[in-house]
Amino acid sequence: FINTQPQWIQSLVSNTFCNNIIQVIIQIENCKQLIAVSDGSVKANHMTYGWVLADEQGQVITQGYGPVNGRPSSLRSEAAGMLAVSTFLGLIQEWTNFHFEEKLITIYADNKSLITRQTNHLEYTHPYPNCTLNPEFDLTEEIFRTHSKYNIKETFCHVKGHQDRGSSLLDLWAQLNIFCDIGAKLHMKQIKKPLLYPLSRLFANQTLPE
Numbered sequence: 001f002i003n004t005q006p007q008w009i010q011s012l013v014s015n016t017f018c019n020n021i022i023q024v025i026i027q028i029e030n031c032k033q034l035i036a037v038s039d040g041s042v043k044a045n046h047m048t049y050g051w052v053l054a055d056e057q058g059q060v061i062t063q064g065y066g067p068v069n070g071r072p073s074s075l076r077s078e079a080a081g082m083l084a085v086s087t088f089l090g091l092i093q094e095w096t097n098f099h100f101e102e103k104l105i106t107i108y109a110d111n112k113s114l115i116t117r118q119t120n121h122l123e124y125t126h127p128y129p130n131c132t133l134n135p136e137f138d139l140t141e142e143i144f145r146t147h148s149k150y151n152i153k154e155t156f157c158h159v160k161g162h163q164d165r166g167s168s169l170l171d172l173w174a175q176l177n178i179f180c181d182i183g184a185k186l187h188m189k190q191i192k193k194p195l196l197y198p199l200s201r202l203f204a205n206q207t208l209p210e
Helices: 007-013 021-030 074-096 112-121 129-133 137-149 172-190
Strands: 033-043 046-055 060-067 104-109 153-158
Touching: 007 060, 007 074, 021 060, 021 074, 033 074, 033 172, 046 074, 046 172, 060 074, 060 172, 074 104, 074 112, 074 137, 074 172, 104 112, 112 137, 112 153, 129 137
Parallel strands: 033 104, 104 153
Antiparallel strands: 033 046, 046 060
C-alpha cells in the first residue's frame, strides 16, 4: 500500500515503527484522546525529524523519524515531522477503512511559528495570497489539507523544547517532545551510514514516567 503512494509520502512514512497495525487500531480505539508530538533537528545542510503518537496516559502507540528535503531551517524540519504523523494518521484510516473522526487529536510542537500558523489556518479553508509567500508554505499547507482530507479533528499546542536540560519534573507532552528530539538526533547521526537499530527498540511498549 505504501509503495503505491507518491514518493514524498513514501519518504514520510518509510521509517515508522509499531508492533502491528491491528494493535495500533485497538489502542487508538480504546483511548479517549490522541497526543501527537513532533520535533526537528538541523545540522549544517542536513535536517531530520522525529514524531510520536501516544494515548492520554503517555503509552506510545507508534513513532517515526526521517530526513527532510529543502533549504535547512528549524521551521521546515518541525513542519515535516508534523506532516509525517498527520500522513500516518490519514493512511492508516485509508488502508484499514477504520475512521476516527470523533477522536480529538492534540498536536504538540516546540516551534511557536508552526503552531500559530496551523492554529490560524483552522479559521479559513483557502489560503490567502500573502500566506502562500510564507516560508515553508508547501509543508504547512499540506498539513492542513491532510487533516481536511481525512477529517482529522485536531488542536495545536506549543510545548517548550529541550526541557530535559532543566527540571526533572516534566509534564507528559514535554517528555514526548524529548522522545521526538532523541529520534531526530539519532537519525541525524546515522544519516551518512546504515542505521544500527530502529527507534522501536527505544520507544516500543514504554510508558512514560509520571
